[in-house]
Amino acid sequence: MSHPARAIVSREALGEDFRGWQMEDVMVRSPKARELLVQMVACGICQTDIAAGSAPTGVHGSFYPRILGHEGSGYVLQVGEDVTIAQPGDPVLCSYNFCDDCQLCKDGCPSHCVNFFTANSGTRNGADVFKSAHSGTEDTFISGAFFGQSAFASTTIVSEHSVVNVKGLITGRDELQLLAPLGCAIQTGTGTVTSTIEAKSDDIICIQGLGAVGLAAVMGAKIQGCRRIIGIDRVRSRFQIAKRLGVTDIVDTANLDGKTLQQAVNEVSDGIGPSITVDTTGVGSLIDAGIAYTRPKGKYVQVGSPEAGHRINFDSFSWLFSGKQLLSVVEGQVRAREYIPQLIEWYRKGLLPIDQLCKTFAAIDFESALREMRSGATVKPILCW
Numbered sequence: 001m002s003h004p005a006r007a008i009v010s011r012e013a014l015g016e017d018f019r020g021w022q023m024e025d026v027m028v029r030s031p032k033a034r035e036l037l038v039q040m041v042a043c044g045i046c047q048t049d050i051a052a053g054s055a056p057t058g059v060h061g062s063f064y065p066r067i068l069g070h071e072g073s074g075y076v077l078q079v080g081e082d083v084t085i086a087q088p089g090d091p092v093l094c095s096y097n098f099c100d101d102c103q104l105c106k107d108g109c110p111s112h113c114v115n116f117f118t119a120n121s122g123t124r125n126g127a128d129v130f131k132s133a134h135s136g137t138e139d140t141f142i143s144g145a146f147f148g149q150s151a152f153a154s155t156t157i158v159s160e161h162s163v164v165n166v167k168g169l170i171t172g173r174d175e176l177q178l179l180a181p182l183g184c185a186i187q188t189g190t191g192t193v194t195s196t197i198e199a200k201s202d203d204i205i206c207i208q209g210l211g212a213v214g215l216a217a218v219m220g221a222k223i224q225g226c227r228r229i230i231g232i233d234r235v236r237s238r239f240q241i242a243k244r245l246g247v248t249d250i251v252d253t254a255n256l257d258g259k260t261l262q263q264a265v266n267e268v269s270d271g272i273g274p275s276i277t278v279d280t281t282g283v284g285s286l287i288d289a290g291i292a293y294t295r296p297k298g299k300y301v302q303v304g305s306p307e308a309g310h311r312i313n314f315d316s317f318s319w320l321f322s323g324k325q326l327l328s329v330v331e332g333q334v335r336a337r338e339y340i341p342q343l344i345e346w347y348r349k350g351l352l353p354i355d356q357l358c359k360t361f362a363a364i365d366f367e368s369a370l371r372e373m374r375s376g377a378t379v380k381p382i383l384c385w
Contacts, residue, residue: 002027003037003077004133006385007153008366009142010053011065018367021053025133026067026142026153031080034160038092041173042360042384043151044071044181045369047211051305052121052146060308061121066143067130069383070094070120072151072158073180085337086165091176093164095183095336096120097148100161110161111331119161122146129157147184154363154385164340178355181212181380182343183336186354189216190346191332191339192278192303194224199276201225206265206274207247208290209281210238212380213303215245215357217278222246223351226276230268232261232286235376241356253286261286262293269295278303284310297323360384 005028012020031037049069055062072094076086086092097119098110105113113119122143123129129144130153144150148159164183170176189212193199203226207217210233221229222245231247233239234254242250249268256264266273273295279287282304291314294300312326332339346352357379361369369381 001030002131003030003155004028005153005155006363007067007130007142008069008363008383009065010068013056013062013064014050014054018370021366023364023366027131027133028153028155028157029129031078031083031157033081034083035080036076036083036086036092036158036160036163037078037155038072038074038094038149038158039077039155040072040074040151040153040385042073042177042180042382043069044185044212044358045366045373045381045383046071046181046184048184048305049152050370050373061117063124063143066122066146067150067152067156068146069150069152070096070147071181071184072149072156073176073183077155083160085160085163086167090165090167091170092158093166093176093179093183093340094147094149094151094158094162095164095187095340096331097145097159097162108335109333110335111333116330120147122150152363152383164337166340166344169341169344177360177382177384178358179344179347180382181354181358182340184331185212185380186216186343186352187334187336187339188303188329188332189213189218189280190220190223190343190352191334192301192329193217193220195339196329196333197276197299197301197327199224199226202227203276204228204230204269204274205276205278206230206232206269206290208232208277208279208286209304210235210242210247211280212357214278214280215242215379216354217280217303218242218245218247219352223346228269230265230274232265237376238379241379244356245353261289265293272296274298277301280304282306287312291324291326294324299325299327302326302328354380358382
């Protein structure tokens with residue numbers, strides 16, 4: 001049995017004029033074993049969606065046509081065989097997918113699943129999930145299962161591994177909309193700081209990039225009580241919200257007053273650099289700078305997806321004596337079903353005011369959401385069905 005839906009279909013790489021993505025009528029099949037059919041309420045737009053939907057075919061594994069979206073929230077309509085996580089009617093948040101079979105998954109670290117890319121890049125033939133609702137349409141089959149969910153659709157198939165049941169944790173549809181980004185951006189930034197590196201009150205933490213992931217890391221640092229929180233960005237519209245959320249010092253890379261970035265950071269970090277640096281940008285020059293200015297015995301953490309082809313180069317002899325640790329973290333290195341309830345609890349206590357960085361848009365207005373995200377006017381747009 002097929003189910004009608006509306007979806008933002010990426011038929012080709014997203015252009016500067018936002019062509020390539022379009023709202024279409026699609027049909028969704030019924031769930032198979034360990035899958036759920038979910039009526040989506042909302043989905044945040046993440047930079048990963050834009051990156052995956054902007055790259056030419058073959059670059060970073062991109063292919064078309066496909067339906068993206070991986071910060072979904074909604075209500076379960078149907079469940080397939082062997083599903084135990086939820087029942088029809090339950091509210092759910094959606095997060096990343098994983099194989100649950102490799103050694104990393106068995107060891108309790110599914111965010112670094114050996115098969116992470118395969119599990120989250122989407123179906124290659126598309127026939128397993130979506131089909132154009134109009135007969136004779138070119139590329140009848142449309143790829144789904146992006147991050148196990150493809151949440152840029154009003155109704156979609158979701159892998160059981162991607163589902164977090166929030167029955168009893170949320171108060172209604174409006175809250176389900178607002179909390180949609182918990183499954184990726186918020187858990188990535190906050191989880192990196194609170195769970196993976198476990199920042200302490202005596203830490204000076206520097207966060208490179210004040211987008212949704214970076215601001216989530218700021219909130220995590222505030223929760224951990226870090227004595228100084230440095231934010232680095234060049235988009236001035238983000239500075240005020242960053243300070244409200246806990247940033248103590250802003251370094252504007254567009255206005256360094258003749259200083260190097262390292263000099264500007266050292267001035268606000270005891271003269272020897274931060275004890276923790278978290279990069280959420282993936283910009284090669286910032287990665288190199290961040291590794292350089294992290295203090296001896298400090299931790300440099302890569303969270304943002306690096307630019308294609310970037311290589312990290314540093315003197316290994318100097319590194320040996322510096323005692324610096326270089327870490328890479330995906331999805332905050334957290335298990336979503338365990339960590340998202342904690343995020344909701346912090347939200348309830350006012351410690352995670354994500355409403356300050358989110359703005360809702362009707363799904364049909366996705367181009368407006370993309371424009372505001374690109375300009376910096378909105379940090380985290382949420383598309384609502």
